[in-house]
Amino acid sequence: MSPTAQGRTVIRGDTADEDGTDTFVSIDPRTGEVVGTHPVHGPAKVAATVRAARPAGAWWAGLGFAERARRLTAWRRLLVGRLDEFAALICAETGKPLDDARLELVMVVDHLHWAAHNAERVLGRRRVPTGLLMYNHVATLEYLPLGVVGVIGPWNYPAFTPMGSIAYALAAGNAVVFKPSELTPGVGEWLAASFAEVVPEHPVFTVVTGFGDTGAALCRSGVDKVAFTGSTATGRRVMATCAETLTPVLVECGGKDALIVDGDADLDAAADAALWGAMSNAGQTCVGVERVYVVEPVADRFVELLVAKAAGLRPGGEPGADLGPITMPAQVDVIRRHVREALDRGARAVVGGRDSVRPPYVEPVVLVDVPEDAPAVAEETFGPVVVVNRVSDVDEAVRRANGTGYGLGGAVFSRARGAELARRLRAGMVAVNSVLSFVAVPALPFGGVGDSGFGRIHGDDGLREFTRAQAVTRRRFAALLHPMTFDRGSRTVRRLVRLIRLRYGR
Structure with missing residues (x-):
């Protein structure tokens, strides 16, 4: 063996x-x-x-x-x-x-x-x-x-x-x-x-x-x-x-999907969605939430709600566990490195931390104030780790959300500007006032841009x-003007040009 x-x-x-x-x-x-x-x-x-x-x-x-x-x-x-x-x-x-x-x-x-x-x-x-x-x-x-x-x-x-x-x-x-x-x-x-x-x-x-x-x-x-x-x-x-x-x-x-929280968002719903998007399936979701950008006036309250909700989650192998293990053993090292380097560079863990990585399980980790060039922000973590960073306004949030080579999914929580902000995200799918909902709509195409790939399923x-598309034409009767023949005559194309000018030139 x-x-x-x-x-x-x-x-x-x-x-x-x-x-x-x-x-x-x-x-x-x-x-x-x-x-x-x-x-x-x-x-x-x-x-x-x-x-x-x-x-x-x-x-x-x-x-x-x-x-x-x-x-x-x-x-x-x-x-x-x-x-x-x-x-x-x-x-x-x-x-x-x-x-x-x-x-x-x-x-x-x-x-x-x-x-x-x-x-x-x-x-x-x-x-x-x-x-x-x-x-x-x-x-x-x-x-x-x-x-x-x-x-x-x-x-x-x-x-x-x-x-x-x-x-x-x-x-x-x-x-x-x-x-x-x-x-x-x-x-x-x-x-x-x-x-x-x-x-x-x-x-x-x-x-x-x-x-x-x-x-x-x-x-x-x-x-x-x-x-x-x-x-x-x-x-x-x-x-x-x-x-x-x-x-x-x-x-x-x-993906390295981002969730934007505007100042008028339902913060309780946003925190609940962020937690599910980041931690469900132990964070092993290509369209999972790995980054959250929340505007400064509501940041403290959002983090408070997120911490309270995350504190009760427990990984394990028993039927009642909230999270399962990290399925691919090699991914544990990636998760550990992202958490360690973020903390070494000044980030704070408001839920979990260095000791949360206990193979094959990883307990939920919520990091705040993480530098934008740290691996936890710049690279796909693929584990139950989420970064929450404050921004001055939603314009800065959009810039940061788009500041990656990935472009798979995203989410926006905003009562007044949700659709507007969604259109500004460089992502194949965006959920407004929810997360991952586009996955469960069979009629919607699924796929990304940039490092997230190309083509669509669903x-x-x-x-x-x-x-493969196949186009077929079938002639029903002879045309009065037939330009696609060597027998068309000298005036056929001139008449067609005159017709086109009358039809489309005004």
Whole structure:
């Protein structure tokens, strides 16, 4: 056996599967117990899986929107019926509290329903205006499936986040090959196995498991698009690998999301939202609140309320714990460094502090007066740590919120200026007088800018992300003026120019 950088174990040689394939184990981060054993799929197996998905995808696309919706509805009902079983597996592989896993699956079900029932409206063939020049034609537009989509998923929301690609790609008519995180392979296998129960005919949705090399093999396997969610550093590597074969990518990376608290905000609601945005899922949320900028006149009261609410939160592995463990062991060192360097540079911990990091758990930490260039402000922490800094006014808050390479999500608490401030934030999604609410609206696109990536999942944009547009024109009758022929005559274009000047030149 040999350890990996993520703290997992690979079984080599004779102790592997019956066919000699290397295996690895998924581990409950709360207890260290083995949850399951999974194969390390190499390039040959990944390529074979994609080859098998190709005819399966063609069959799936040929079913049409209505039949795909019927099958996806059956899958949705199966997921609802076995929700607690699936939630227990998510808890085992991530360590998150059971209710958090259930909430994740509630959103999975809602998004799956939306994708299945809106795909035809968004993607189906429709007529579009032809304009003046092509008045004798009928023009149509439709969005056709790409074929096979590769999805590389994260561990923090191991069902909900990849399903933002999987459900929408399937609804659009594609086959999917999913490479789940090496920390949560069982979740990926459970999803694929449950789908196969309602679509047993062909391998429309399959899973390959392993580490970074398996993900790289998926990028090189000939899939028609790769949808990746993970760190910005890994996203760059995925893009570079996909560039070898000009495989298009959708990249959803990290964030350093800010919450702005205006002087007229409901401070109790703002403090409650800031706490949930920063601490839920033990802070392991790409759109979680990591920075709060609060205007000076209400800063003391806001901090007072936040401290009072945070003081009662407790991490642990028991069912009643508020926070689970830090799922990826290496992240503990990042969290510890951010807290230590902030305090060393003059910040104050009003909740928790240096001793809050007790692997695999981290108790809530609230830091105030942190320098803007400290790692706790400038880098993604991905733990239950939030920075609260005072600003003179909301204009300064917006400048600081936008002062990062990331641009994923954000939040604003303001009674009078919420919508105005939201539009000024360089972020793909913004919640006004709430946090994270955009995640739970299936009709809204989800994605960021800058170091947070590009492309969109969810909503109409998320469906189109996994298709190719096809424009078709059909001539209905001969035109009086036909310029697109060598037999057009010397006066045809002059007449067209005269017509255009009369129509559009005034």
